[in-house]
Amino acid sequence: MSDNSPSPDTSVKAARPMIEAEGLSKFYGPFAAARDVTFSVREGELVAFLGPNGAGKSTTMKMLTGYIAPSEGTARIAGHNMMENRIEGSRHLGYLPENGPLYPEMTPLTMLEFFADARGMSKTLKKDRIEKVVDICDLSSVMYKAISKLSKGFKQRVGMSQALLHEPDVLILDEPTAGLDPNQIRGVRETMRRLSETKTILLSTHILQEVEAMADRVVMINEGRVVYDGDVAKLREIGSGDLDDAFHNLTTS
Template sequence: MADSSPDDTQDRAPDAALEQSGAKTAEPMIEAVHLSKFYGVFTATRDISFQVNKGEVVAFLGPNGAGKSTTMKMLTGYLAPSQGTARIAGFEVSTHRREASRRLGYLPENGPLYPDMTPSSMLNFMAEVRGMSPGYKAARIAAVAELCDLHGVFQKPISKLSKGYRQRVGMAQALLHEPDVLILDEPTAGLDPNQIHHVREMILQLGAEKTILLSTHILQEVEAMCSRVVMISEGQKRYDGPVAGLAEAQESLDEAFRRRTAAEAEPA
């Protein structure tokens, strides 16, 4: 994918606030615009559209195999869409990858960690790849090590770490460059209850100042961390709205999940 041009501001998405004169409108930081991904005759996702506004923590909900990870990979530039557009902070990912990446922190479901490295050496390597100055690099590594509670394992090979600590290392690399936007794919998958609690607390803390999209198929995650839900099933959008609107009267979230993932897809 091409890097950004010298004047990236010319290619930013139009400010939605201009559409309503004098009205204060939310600022979109993550935008999926009619995203589809096809593999031959197989459709992974079809015509997915939604946006996450500045300061929101939004759950990307769906059963296993729904297309959540595929959509997140398209949003982050790790996978080219067959159709549609992804934007981060107004920058189109396919044409302005560098500018989008500067504003984005991404935690894949099975993060690309280097098992022979230690958390310390990996974070130093990632900082150098991003071109951080020595002083800024040292400050940021110290900050994310503290936030993710890595000091006890900082010099231990990643291959020897538990699943919970590997998730913390992945979160640390996603936060290293102080991104405005976080996209987290199943951040609590495979963790024990204590580790889940730690990750939830971290996300709640980060949500006070960042825009976050996190995927999950665990309904407790939605209630604990998010105010809004985008739900997909079989590669198509089923719901986009507040958590409170997901279930009907006298209906549990489990029942609402089953009903909506079995329903016909909503228009994108």
């Protein structure tokens, strides 16, 4: 398969890179989950990270966050090497993995208080930040309910609130709309638009309509390699005007 990747959009080159993948590879024996993945997300961008199931998206995101070590290459968040200086990098990072772990016996309030204490927040800061993330994620109606009793949509919001709690300037979100109904997806889209005004976001999704509605740029991966890095308009051209066709053309041999 030929590489149809256009050059990345040059309009944001003045902004500093906040998420950097440099030659990231992850090998499990002879199998390469990711191979030589290279791209960056600059300050203020919302970049959609696309690819079919098993393409290496989640593996790449886990390497970027320092959750797993790359076999080769370097991951940086806000300039910090995530293998050498993960704690400093994590101060800038909010990470929401797919089906992110929650404590089902806790309420959203007790979980947020727990994470605030774990981060060493003062009593005043903890109160302020919890109030703000509850407002951003629209959790006020479920704050005292057990997380196990919440809908999939509210559980996603709780996970998002935890990722936002320490006011990071970088967000890496793996399939935040997975399993949500259309109204819940609309709510996530509105939240992303608000957050993108002040944060740098890498967002993994399978919903191409969401890409067009939210993303400044698209990075697409297939079989562990980057096959596209550019804007939505140029991606549409590859599919003769159709994003579904562009996705198919870039991810099939």
